[in-house]
Amino acid sequence: MGTDLLCAPHFRYLYIIFLAVDTCFQLKRCIVSTWAKDPSLTAGWAYLVEWPEYHKFLLTVIDQKEMSTCSGLAALDYGNTKFSQGYSAMGISMGVCARHEFIQPNSVGDLQRGERYANMDYIFASFLRHIHRCLFKIVSYDIVCQWWKQLKARLAKLPKLIHLTLILHLIRFVIPKLHIETHTMLCKVMYSLGLVPGSAQTDGEGIEHPWANIGGVVSSTREMGPGSREDTLNNHWAWWNWQKLLGLVERLCTKLDCAKAEYAAQLEAFTAFSA
Numbered sequence: 001m002g003t004d005l006l007c008a009p010h011f012r013y014l015y016i017i018f019l020a021v022d023t024c025f026q027l028k029r030c031i032v033s034t035w036a037k038d039p040s041l042t043a044g045w046a047y048l049v050e051w052p053e054y055h056k057f058l059l060t061v062i063d064q065k066e067m068s069t070c071s072g073l074a075a076l077d078y079g080n081t082k083f084s085q086g087y088s089a090m091g092i093s094m095g096v097c098a099r100h101e102f103i104q105p106n107s108v109g110d111l112q113r114g115e116r117y118a119n120m121d122y123i124f125a126s127f128l129r130h131i132h133r134c135l136f137k138i139v140s141y142d143i144v145c146q147w148w149k150q151l152k153a154r155l156a157k158l159p160k161l162i163h164l165t166l167i168l169h170l171i172r173f174v175i176p177k178l179h180i181e182t183h184t185m186l187c188k189v190m191y192s193l194g195l196v197p198g199s200a201q202t203d204g205e206g207i208e209h210p211w212a213n214i215g216g217v218v219s220s221t222r223e224m225g226p227g228s229r230e231d232t233l234n235n236h237w238a239w240w241n242w243q244k245l246l247g248l249v250e251r252l253c254t255k256l257d258c259a260k261a262e263y264a265a266q267l268e269a270f271t272a273f274s275a
């Protein structure tokens with residue numbers, strides 16, 4: 001069943017979910033303590049993926065050289081060559097709503113050695129399992145031009161817990177506006193948000209970042225054991241989502257007021273020019 005059956009194509013933009021996948025190399029964790037000594041009280045119940053399954057899956061992944069045919073892929077090479085000694089996690093990847101920056105459930109996973117496809121595939125499938133498969137999705141990711149090739153085949157090999165079948169005609173991959181300039185001309189045509197009907201002025205990434213170092217959360221979690229870290233991060237992001245929700249009405253009202261004033265100014269200029 002496609003969304004075409006549920007609503008006319010020109011109203012489809014009302015039912016699109018915009019998702020952004022992004023990586024943060026600041027949220028590291030040193031090799032401190034173990035899961036046995038420091039278990040989490042919220043393991044897999046909130047924003048992080050279920051650790052045992054994730055860990056088990058990563059052990060089965062053989063290192064492959066992920067090469068690109070596009071020039072915009074500094075992220076992969078940057079991640080792959082970064083110094084990782086002494087760290088249990090070199091950073092995290094996360095799925096957020098690209099319009100409101102709400103962190104998605106089970107959408108955060110540690111990165112052990114850079115931004116490998118295996119980690120990204122798992123995290124992507126993990127949070128997408130909570131979203132209805134018939135909903136039209138626009139997914140932004142800065143290296144999507146390479147990553148989505150063979151994605152379907154790679155998703156088929158993921159563990160049962162997060163097994164995902166993608167309806168490819170209900171999903172559109174894009175590159176965030178800030179990143180697309182470094183890509184080739186072909187990428188700019190194929191993955192530009194400006195050419196996706198219904199995307200309006202979405203930029204595909206947040207203005208503020210959910211991993212902003214509020215209350216020193218980034219630096220303090222570096223030295224924590226795995227469980228304490230998961231609980232702290234879950235707490236932080238629960239607060240983040242909650243304050244986003246509370247602030248949304250005021251924020252949208254302010255934006256609407258700005259748009260009204262701007263509309264009046266533009267209309268006046270246009271009328272004067274036409275006359």
Ligand SMILES: [Zn+2]
Nearest residue numbers: 070145183187
């Ligand atoms: Zn590209």
